[in-house]
Amino acid sequence: MALPQAKQDATEARIAALSLPEGGWAEPARREALARLRAMGLPNARDEYWKFTRPDTLVSAEAPAARVLETDETPLFDSRDRLKLVFVDGVFSAEESDDPSLEGVTIDRLAEAKDIHWAKDLYGVLEARGQDPVARPLAALNTAFATDGLLIHVTGKPSKPISLIYRHVSDTSDAILHHVIKVDAGAEATILENGPAAARFNKCMEVDLAEGGRLHHIRAQGRDHERRAATHVFARLEKESVFKSFTLSVNGAMTRNEVVVEFTGDDAVAHVAGACMGDGDFHHDDTVFVTHDAVNCESRQVFKKVLRNGATGVFQGKILVKPDAQKTDGYQISQSLLLDEDSQFLAKPELEIYADDVACSHGSTSGAIDEDGLFYLRARGVPRGTAEDLLTIAFIAEAVQEVEDESLQEDLVERVAGWLARRRG
């Protein structure tokens, strides 16, 4: 079917502002992705999948400017032993990064890796699989035009987390990064991501987990107030593999995080969780799509949003259970805490189920701080502000607890507490 003219024009305008990196093993995949993008067209406000989030600033030919936030806050994860890999406005910085050699993992740069074979089989492949049944044009755009990114092959159990640090220095940067992570059978790694990346950031991460592989993904999206981001994670899980992904978002003018999980092997586990704290001109959208196409897999989606001062939180989650994906255990919860009258929460928690021996459930709630809880704490001498903060942190906790490492949990909670303290300031 031909695209509406306006959509086609907008898509071509965006394509014209970019150049497709030529040469190397990735070029065929990039060209295919460009064809996919042209067939789908970039999203606009009329698309059902973008009902709650206006995509215009994410798809415009030119990125809206975003000031860099001056802050004396210590970046998250700074105190831990990790392998630091730094991107400045979307460009890998070898000077600021550690030497990437670490036992149990090989790391290459997308912009430099000319003849990598393993990544060739994955680059754009999982993204393409994730285009059905719902189109994700921004991910296809990413595959076609990504200028940098990392190709991470986890072969064993690296001794420390691999930490991707994004720094935003130019008010007008428009970065497109594409990472590919392949976890071999029985291998296990932790990927940390933090920082605001760019004025506008389009990131795609493809994760392929072989039998028994495990990947922990913990991300904190930087708190630059004006930054915009559209991110995608595509994960494919083979037999008995485990994928756990948690995202903390603190501010940012516009964020759309899509996570697409596909179970292709039996007995695998995927947990996708997120917490966001939004204030003022803040729009945050978590869109998750989990496809169960194997037996006895477990998926969990836990999303919590704290919103104030006119902020908007969006959750679109779906569990699709294909025929024969028996014994599926699917769980999904999305909750929002609205700290004042002006904020809003928009949700579409979906189930689509074609197998009968399954237990799937979802819940969604929205409301203000519990007055009874508040009264209880105040009756015990806790000042109102502190009591509200305590209840807010307790509200976020269910999502943070999806992170396995307890010391990381503490760091994340501290971040939330800092956000609350600044609001009281």
Added chain:
Amino acid sequence: MAAFEDVTVKEGVDQETVDAVKSVGTYKHGWETDIEMEYAPKGLTPDIVRLISEKNEEPQWMTDWRLQAYERWLQKKEPDWAMVDYPEIDFQEQYYYARPKSMMEKPKSLDEVDPKLLETYEKLGIPLKEQMILAGVEGAEAMPADGRNSDRKVAVDAVFDSVSVGTTFQAELKKAGVIFCSISEAIREHPELVKKYLGSVVPVSDNFYATLNSAVFSDGSFVYVPPGVRCPMELSTYFRINAENTGQFERTLIIADKGSYVSYLEGCTAPQRDTAQLHAAVVEIIVEEDAEVKYSTVQNWYPGNEEGKGGIYNFVTKRADCRGDRAKVMWTQVETGSAVTWKYPSCILRGNESQGEFYSIAITNNHQQADTGTKMIHLGKDTRSRIVSKGISAGVAQNTYRGLVSMHPKAKNSRNYTQCDSLLIGDKCGAHTVPYIEVKNNSSRVEHEATTSKVDDDQLFYCRQRGMDEEEAVALVVNGFCRDVLQALPMEFAMEAQQLVAISLEGSVG
């Protein structure tokens, strides 16, 4: 079920059991009435619209209203977002108007109605004789006499294809000030009310099917309950499609004025045919200050045969507008029939402290597809809504709950609770949940819960251990699963609904 005819009854199995099993599982209302019909020519043109209007002896403003709707319909696209899949409908291959020849002269009273028509309704268990106390439930005669209140009366408006056959208890209702008649009669007799309210809840161009209905609706029911009146009896409309290749497009308008109360029941059946038939209805309810309307439906259109041949395509727009403060509306539906169901009875909670409730059981078996749910639009302060939806899917059927709960910024201190559960029987069917939740203020609370599961093995085992066969056990578990909704039904329907739950699932186990 033909196999039962020559079955040898095993020793130890009494004939009663065989008969009981025989009676379930077949669509009971699949017979047709052999009656001479008068059709409008096939297809849809402005002339057909005018013809329908003329047949109903409508004033010019009504004809214009219809023609305007027709023009709007031409520009509309059939919606494709629902999870239903059916062959393209050729809207020019339908008859838009069919009435029994004997209805050409409007009967002045029920005594003049063609006995064949009366017989049809009698066979369906619908009492069209006023002296009969309620027998609206099949098998009611088997009920112990002391089991029901002998004063209970139900006024019935019976719609046969495109026309209303008759409305009972009109005189008695009139005494209370209640107007209950067919919509065509209301257009003639009470134009001021119709003009004021028709299309005010479901605008002419609301959606493809509502627009189509606005152009070609032929009959339906009209209810007006004046201020402060508690309607002395339950009102009921029974829709019967009989003619082949004929669409039924009924229009119902219910107005509950300040402080009034009415309970309205709706039932529907159709003969068994190989070709699919179209049914596109619009129901509008206006609830003023302190008024309350209960609207209950048992939808039992012909669902098509086991291979998915035939059946009714049911595209219905139902909406209630709680205009005044403390207005209350309650939708209860049991959806067991139709090949395709596309239906979202909704509530606009405009008045402060108004309340909307939606209770639904949707059962799909064989090749049936249902995409149904509700919209609760909270506009006023302190408004409350509750949604309980139970979807049951068997065979190769698809069952979708689709709903919207919207809390507008001004709907302070409002409350919604939604529970939708799906049950899958067999591994070829599907159950889906597509809720939209939009919360735009923080003093309101919205809670949504949904689960999907199969019939619990432990519960089945428990029942079977006590001597039930598997089918009986499943029916019992399913009835338990639906209990929340069944309890919300008026007594007349609860019985029938319980039986329907069992019937629709017959043959789905094993």
